[in-house]
Amino acid sequence: MEEVKAEIAKIIYDALGNEQVSLEEIESKIEKPKDKKNGDFAYPCFNLSKVLRNSPINIANDLQSKIILNNSLSKVEALNGFLNFYLNSENIVNDVLTEIVNKGQNYGKSEEGKGINIIVEYSSPNIAKPFHLGHFRNTVLGKALYDLYEELGYNVIGINHLGDWGRQFGILIEGYRRFKDEYNLEENPLQALSDIYTRINQLAKQDESIIDIARENFKKLENGDEELLKLWKSFREISLKEYNRIYEILGSKFDSFNGEAFYNDKMQEVIDILDKKGVLKDSQGAKIVEVGDNMPPCIILKSDGTTIYATRDLAAILYRARTYDFTKCIYITATEQILHFKQVFEAAKYLVDEKYQKGLVHVSYGMIRLKTGKMSTREGNVVYINDLIEEAIKKSKDIILNKNPNIENIDTVSKQIGVGALIFNYLKSGKNKDIIFDIDETLRFDGETGPYVQYTYVRTRSILEKVGFNIEKIDISKIDLSVLNTVQEVELIKSLEKFKSIIQKAANDYEPSVLARYLIDVATLFSRFYNECSVANVEDENLKLARCILVYSTSIVIKKGLGILGIDCPEKM
């Protein structure tokens, strides 16, 4: 499509015959009209007005008469001072469908990232606590970015920077010792740990000696006390087991689970380097690095001499630069950490080469709140992701049993649809938006939702099954695709053409919602086609096959697109 833009620029340039306006200038002004009635490309003539000393309307009319179209364009029209170009749709129809059929599952893939390493750090829950909605948004975003970059050919490394170290384990260990017999650690061990943690914290409010014991516990843990280390490891395992179950459902991929504990012995080097460079300064008893006038300094050592999260993040940057030689290292966290990462990234320039420092990216997302306010484990107003998934599956099962009682694999399908609705709901709007959790809104199944897109896919499969279409047995060069000329067909094909650039944009903007909304578009255009153009009942064999190819192509794009977002497509629903 971009080539056509350059061609149009050349055509206008030739027709204009005016040296004062450069080819580049013209090309940069060419835009895609919002309304398809105004063609596929438009050139606004307003800025020519001064140069040519004429009204934009006259200029457009004049240019229209002088323009000589080439093969890829069907017509040009002057309207309201715009020159509107219409593409020769036969070419697009043929090019797009042929490409999809030839590439199949590889349609949309790019090589631009070949040999380049990109890290996506995401999910990163604090262990010993169940997954809640906040983690969910993070995880789903990260997984989508992971796949988007993979689609562009990058070598992606997914890192789950677990919150698996810190004083809270001192207190959890104490709680565990006191109350472990009162909780059911067999059935739902993670919930039990979390309950114990809440309880011991309550108790600590009244009994300060518990804090002292906790501090002592953590110190022992840091010094490698065998018994405590064993306990800590079991907490970590219990947590990971449960998290992995959820990651499986969401399609998340991790190449490393190195969390905070992993960097425990790697922070001294950071301190030494900063000290040696002379940037480590004393301030109010703490050791800090200055990071500019408009930001508070980055604290490296607290006044009690212990490290802090910034120290750990810096150690991770150093380690990752050495281990992964990354070109980009993307951090996904909620907006509340924006300042923290600004400070850390600034301080990192004393630690790693410019290449790595420039590659650090913080992708932040808006908070999820309840109607009653911010989620808080302490207050007990938390939405656990397990409960939500269960509810989503139950709802989709009810609907399926109602609409399609004889379906096979009901459990698999209701899981795919329930989870699809959840994921899609959290990816369809921009990541910066705060979300107020509303169970009815979250579990919607019609309109702009995951199930709608999945349903569209099912319809494509259903048609192909009915016709007995087999892509392996098709020789596309023997089919006249130019018969696909209705508005519905051409618009759908044009939307399929955009797939590659959509992936590109979604990755560049760190914004999977771009892809989600695109899939809604494709699904809507397919549904219009579906309503207007019959496939199975067409008598003309060539038209039937041509339409089958369009249906098949649509199915490829939807399935791939949803897959990137972490959503499975059922064949029937």
Added chain:
RNA sequence: GCUCCAGUAGCUCAGUUGGAUAGAGCAACAGCCUUCUAAGCUGUGGGUCGGGCGUUCGAAUCGCUUCUGGGGCACCA
């Protein structure tokens, strides 16, 4: 106080390298299943693009200012 994000239809949101009558979904109302799954499609109504000023041939989009909501502002992560 400083700073970041958000403010578009009753609700949830698209649309920001400035462009042609501001778009969807939900909700409401009216149609479309003897034909490939109606979780769908078509149509109707619904808008001071938070307010103001400015830049421009042209502003939801850029600048300034102001209001509202949310986040952050050194020893939590």
